[in-house]
Amino acid sequence: MPAKKDPDASVSVPCFYGAELRYKREAAGMTLEQLAEGSFRGISFLSQIERGERRMPIDLARHVDRMLETDGFFERRCEDAAKARRVGIAEYFADVAELEQLARTIEDWAPMFVPGLLQTRAYATAITRSAMPRAADAEVEEIVGARLGRAKLFARETPPKFWAVLDESVIRRRVLPPAGMAELLDHIAEVVRATRSIVQIVPATATTYPFMTGMTRIMTFVDAPPLVYTEGLHSSQVIDYPALVMEYRESYDLLRAAALSPEASLAMIEAAAEDYRNDAEQQHRPELRAVAQEQLQQRDRR
CATH class of the missing domain: 3.30.870 (Endonuclease; Chain A)
Structure with missing residues (x-):
C-alpha cells in the first residue's frame, strides 16, 4: 500500500485548516470513524475536509473541538476557511x-x-x-x-x-x-x-x-x-x-x-x-x- 500523502497546508486556508484537523486527530489517536461518531456526518465528508476540498460547517467544528479538546480552535477558524472558499462567489x-x-x-x-x-x-x-x-x-x-x-x-x-x-x-x-x-x-x-x-x-x-x-x-x-x-x-x-x-x-x-x-x-x-x-x-x-x-x-x- 502506498504511503499516505500529507495534505499541502500551504495551498490555501481550507488546506491549512484540513491539515491541522488531521494533525490534531492523529495526535489524539483517533480514526476518522471515531471522530465522525455522533456528528451526523459521514467519514468521507470528514476526509474531504482534511484534504481541503470542503469547508467545515459550524456544527461539525463544535463537535470536533469537543471530541479533540481543542478549546474552540476549529469553531473560531471555521468562518476564515469558509471566506477563503467564497472569494468571488456569492x-x-x-x-x-x-x-x-x-x-x-x-x-x-x-x-x-x-x-x-x-x-x-x-x-x-x-x-x-x-x-x-x-x-x-x-x-x-x-x-x-x-x-x-x-x-x-x-x-x-x-x-x-x-x-x-x-x-x-x-x-x-x-x-x-x-x-x-x-x-x-x-x-x-x-x-x-x-x-x-x-x-x-x-x-x-x-x-x-x-x-x-x-x-x-x-x-x-x-x-x-x-x-x-x-x-x-x-x-x-x-x-x-x-x-x-x-x-x-x-x-x-x-x-x-x-x-x-x-x-x-x-x-x-x-x-x-x-x-x-x-x-x-x-x-x-x-x-x-x-x-x-x-x-x-x-x-x-x-
Whole structure:
C-alpha cells in the first residue's frame, strides 16, 4: 500500500485548516470513524475536509473541538476557511461551488442565462454588471474570475458528466454585441464537443413545460446522495430530501423530453452564432447594412 500523502497546508486556508484537523486527530489517536461518531456526518465528508476540498460547517467544528479538546480552535477558524472558499462567489452559492468539484454528474436548467460553466469572460462580465451596477471594477473582476475558474473542472482527468437544458431565449437575448454573442455560442459548441457534454434547447414553440421559471441544478456524487439546487435573484435553496429530489428528477426528465435533440440543439446554437457573425459584419460594412435594411423594408411591404 502506498504511503499516505500529507495534505499541502500551504495551498490555501481550507488546506491549512484540513491539515491541522488531521494533525490534531492523529495526535489524539483517533480514526476518522471515531471522530465522525455522533456528528451526523459521514467519514468521507470528514476526509474531504482534511484534504481541503470542503469547508467545515459550524456544527461539525463544535463537535470536533469537543471530541479533540481543542478549546474552540476549529469553531473560531471555521468562518476564515469558509471566506477563503467564497472569494468571488456569492455566499449562497459557496457550498454548491464546492460540491460541483466533487460531482459525478451536473444537470443544469437555464431559463434566463447561460450557465456559469459555459460562460465567456465578456458574457460573465455583462451579467455581473447588470446584477451589480454599482460594484467596483475589481469586485466585478473577482466574481468573473471565480466563475471562469470553475470551468477548470472540465480539464480534470475524470470531469463530471455535464448536461444543460437552455430555453431558446437564452441564445437569442442580445446580452452582448453580435460579435460577443457569436463568441459565446461558439464557446458553448466547443465545450460540448471537447467534453462530450450535452446541451439541449427548449424551443420557443414549446408553450408549456416543467421548470418554466427559476434556475435549477441536479448533482449526483459517487459516495453521497444526490441533491437539487434552485436559485432566485439573491437567494437559493439546496434540497436533499430524497422524495423531493426524486420529484425534481422526474420534472427534469420531462423538460428534456420537451427540448430539441442534442444534435438539433447544437445545430441551432451554431446557426445562431453564424447569424450573430453576419450581424457583426454588417455593422462594420455600411453597404451590407443598407442592403439588409432594404430587404427588411421590402418584406414589410409585402
